[in-house]
Amino acid sequence: MQEPVLEGCFKTDQELTDPLLRPGNTNCGGCGMSVAWNMLSHARGKHELQVVIPACCGIVTAGHYPVSSYGAPTVASTFASSAAVAAGLAHVMEMNDENKRAVCFAGDGGTYDIGMATLSAAAERNDDILYICYDNEIYGNTGGQRSSATPLGATTTTTPGGKKLQKKDITAIMAAHRIPYVASVSLAHLEDTRRKMQYALETRGFRFLHVFAPCPTGWKSEQAEGIDLIRMAVDSGLFPVMEIFDGVTTQINIEPSMSDEALETYFSSQGRFKKNKVDIATVRAAIDANWARLRRGVS
Amino acid sequence: MTVQLISANHAAAMAATLAGRANRNARGFGGGIYPITPQTECIELLAKQEFEKGGVIPVESEHSAMAVCMGVSLGGARSFTASASNGLAYMAENVVAAGMYRLPILMMAVNRTLGPPWNIWVDHGDTLMLRDSGWMHIYCEDNQEVLDSILFGYRLAEDPRVLLPIMVCQDAFVLSHTMMQTDIPDQEQVDRFLPDLDLPHRLHNDAVTVGGLDFPHETEVHRAQHQEAMDGVAEVYAEIQDEFEQIFGRRPADRIVPYRMEDAKYAVVSMGTTALTVRVAVDAMREKGIPVGAVRMRMLRPYPEKEMIEALAGCEKVAILDRDISLGHGGVLWSETRGTVPPGCVVQGTMLGLGGGDIRPQHIEEVIEDLLERTEDGSPVIKEVM
Ligand SMILES: Cc1ncc(C[n+]2csc(CCOP(=O)(O)OP(=O)(O)O)c2C)c(N)n1
Numbered sequence: 150m151q152e153p154v155l156e157g158c159f160k161t162d163q164e165l166t167d168p169l170l171r172p173g174n175t176n177c178g179g180c181g182m183s184v185a186w187n188m189l190s191h192a193r194g195k196h197e198l199q200v201v202i203p204a205c206c207g208i209v210t211a212g213h214y215p216v217s218s219y220g221a222p223t224v225a226s227t228f229a230s231s232a233a234v235a236a237g238l239a240h241v242m243e244m245n246d247e248n249k250r251a252v253c254f255a256g257d258g259g260t261y262d263i264g265m266a267t268l269s270a271a272a273e274r275n276d277d278i279l280y281i282c283y284d285n286e287i288y289g290n291t292g293g294q295r296s297s298a299t300p301l302g303a304t305t306t307t308t309p310g311g312k313k314l315q316k317k318d319i320t321a322i323m324a325a326h327r328i329p330y331v332a333s334v335s336l337a338h339l340e341d342t343r344r345k346m347q348y349a350l351e352t353r354g355f356r357f358l359h360v361f362a363p364c365p366t367g368w369k370s371e372q373a374e375g376i377d378l379i380r381m382a383v384d385s386g387l388f389p390v391m392e393i394f395d396g397v398t399t400q401i402n403i404e405p406s407m408s409d410e411a412l413e414t415y416f417s418s419q420g421r422f423k424k425n426k427v428d429i430a431t432v433r434a435a436i437d438a439n440w441a442r443l444r445r446g447v448s
Numbered sequence: 449m450t451v452q453l454i455s456a457n458h459a460a461a462m463a464a465t466l467a468g469r470a471n472r473n474a475r476g477f478g479g480g481i482y483p484i485t486p487q488t489e490c491i492e493l494l495a496k497q498e499f500e501k502g503g504v505i506p507v508e509s510e511h512s513a514m515a516v517c518m519g520v521s522l523g524g525a526r527s528f529t530a531s532a533s534n535g536l537a538y539m540a541e542n543v544v545a546a547g548m549y550r551l552p553i554l555m556m557a558v559n560r561t562l563g564p565p566w567n568i569w570v571d572h573g574d575t576l577m578l579r580d581s582g583w584m585h586i587y588c589e590d591n592q593e594v595l596d597s598i599l600f601g602y603r604l605a606e607d608p609r610v611l612l613p614i615m616v617c618q619d620a621f622v623l624s625h626t627m628m629q630t631d632i633p634d635q636e637q638v639d640r641f642l643p644d645l646d647l648p649h650r651l652h653n654d655a656v657t658v659g660g661l662d663f664p665h666e667t668e669v670h671r672a673q674h675q676e677a678m679d680g681v682a683e684v685y686a687e688i689q690d691e692f693e694q695i696f697g698r699r700p701a702d703r704i705v706p707y708r709m710e711d712a713k714y715a716v717v718s719m720g721t722t723a724l725t726v727r728v729a730v731d732a733m734r735e736k737g738i739p740v741g742a743v744r745m746r747m748l749r750p751y752p753e754k755e756m757i758e759a760l761a762g763c764e765k766v767a768i769l770d771r772d773i774s775l776g777h778g779g780v781l782w783s784e785t786r787g788t789v790p791p792g793c794v795v796q797g798t799m800l801g802l803g804g805g806d807i808r809p810q811h812i813e814e815v816i817e818d819l820l821e822r823t824e825d826g827s828p829v830i831k832e833v834m
């Protein structure tokens with residue numbers, strides 16, 4: 150029999166009384182970003198957070214003053230600026246000897262696209278920030294346009310014929326900054342997720358978590374199937390689950406079975422891939438090449 | 449107090465340093481810095497300074513420089529940056545954000561022509577582009593005024609009745625790179641003048657979201673409160689003038705600075721270092737018996753309307769000089785000030801020294817002579833000074 154995940158304890162007392170993502174927020178049903186918040190809530194422990202959220206679905210979640218859907222002091226920054234605002238907050242925490250954590254929580258648009266220079270600069274400075282990118286592979290807030298995280302073949306409102314270009318490799322980009330910690334996070338593997346979040350909260354310097362976040366609204370998929378889709382992406386090898394320490398030591402955390410069936414189901418279950426059929430053989434070849442490259446870097 | 453021969457860029461850096469150190473017993477000092485001609489010497493000097501608590505962070509862009517300032521300020525610390533020209537244009541989004549968050553950040557801006565084509569000389573169009581961003585604006589005419597306005601500006605910006613960011617502007621090269629004798633106050637004096645910053649809306653432990661969303665009726669309230677704070681500035685400004693004078697022995701200028709206006713029938717309104725040249729021309733015209741005076745605009749935002757109406761009350765003809773152009777209209781100072789003249793008064797707008805052209809007294813005398821001949825308002829004109 151399978152062990153229950155998270156020791157069967159989905160909600161700690163702290164999460165029940167003081168969750169990071171409060172009930173009553175406006176996120177879509179089945180939103181992976183909500184799950185990412187809940188996992189951060191679960192992993193948070195005694196850490197006090199100051200959160201910076203740029204323009205993205207996640208700031209709409211916060212709602213209207215005086216209410217806030219977030220259980221931590223939060224700043225809504227401009228789209229490109231979360232890492233720089235967090236750098237300022239972290240600087241003040243440090244000079245006042247406050248043992249808190251500056252956390253950025255940004256979409257792929259605010260990370261891969263408009264916020265890239267700011268993010269890269271904060272990483273270069275090794276600012277004391279935990280940067281979490283929830284990657285739903287689309288601009289959700291503005292109604293579903295492409296980003297440079299949108300995968301090959303996906304239809305969005307600005308790639309009506311399906312995207313012709315590949316997704317950027319964000320973990321490689323961030324690892325190239327040789328920051329203390331980079332990890333990719335699968336919300337279908339909760340123990341691994343919790344461990345990484347806890348490690349990232351404990352570690353100091355610039356830490357980057359890439360959370361693959363299902364978005365039923367943008368992916369045109371079933372709300373209840375999001376986590377299954379992530380599991381298929383992991384099993385098929387499409388989404389490598391790994392961590393990179395100091396830009397050099399790479400660890401694969403979940404060995405994929407490289408299942409073609411999972412890969413096919415992954416694509417066929419999402420409306421965004423319906424219109425422009427993705428050639429599975431091409432994707433498989435790209436996945437294999439990626440893994441060969443990854444294995445070369447694995448210590 | 450020591451007197452040193454320094455540029456306005458260095459005067460600004462020294463003022464920021466004194467102000468930053470003065471907050472050492474509170475939450476400290478910080479800010480993002482990024483170079484651009486003609487502001488670079490300011491941030492270079494600042495980067496060399498030692499602070500008991502804090503210091504500046506060299507970042508990758510002006511957009512992030514202001515974002516770091518916002519983070520520092522939201523953390524409750526005193527915050528400074530400096531920029532100019534295209535740097536301000538690039539920063540614009542976060543300038544607006546800092547304004548709307550009502551963070552008492554101080555930015556020293558060196559007024560420089562926007563490019564391309566690239567031109568590093570003085571023009572006020574860069575900060576005027578940010579006129580409506582919810583910041584206070586002060587325009588200086590010498591190095592001492594730059595230093596004093598930064599100390600004064602922090603006190604004003606951080607006053608609980610104000611809580612607004614402030615831009616202290618100076619003319620490229622005419623001030624930024626020109627050495628002048630400048631009184632540099634002692635730390636002890638600055639400590640007395642600048643109380644510890646206690647920002648009411650800094651991040652505490654409460655789970656609030658600073659920012660988030662506004663419905664239209666909430667925005668209306670936010671704008672009304674912001675406007676109310678702007679309306680209250682004049683009173684606080686006057687109080688701080690007194691305190692500044694008591695501690696430093698100099699009185700910062702009023703929000704507008706009239707010159708020989710008591711019996712003036714004609715007036716020349718200008719901003720920045722143009723006003724220095726205007727005073728020379730006014731003296732020369734007075735020698736010829738022409739009853740002309742001058743008004744310098746020191747604080748453009750909040751606009752000192754009452755003071756301007758009073759200053760121009762006795763005028764028959766007013767010339768308004770702009771070192772900027774709102775393309776498709778005319779000078780910004782002209783468009784804002786022409787409504788403050790008394791009924792029947794002739795107003796002529798002239799844009800001169802655009803892109804840093806060297807404005808000399810002779811040019812101003814020509815403007816005054818032209819004004820005397822006018823019997824009705826004309827369209828604004830560009831006067832070439834080369
Ligand atoms: C400077 C700027 N440009 C454009 C926008 C409009 N905008 C808001 S959110 C967004 C997309 C966000 O996408 P992403 O970061 O992927 O987050 P998601 O909405 O998917 O959660 C855009 C384009 C903005 N707020 N600011």
Ligand code: SF4
Binds near residue numbers: 175
């Ligand atoms: S659009 Fe996608 S990311 Fe945004 S709230 Fe809905 S499900 Fe979540």
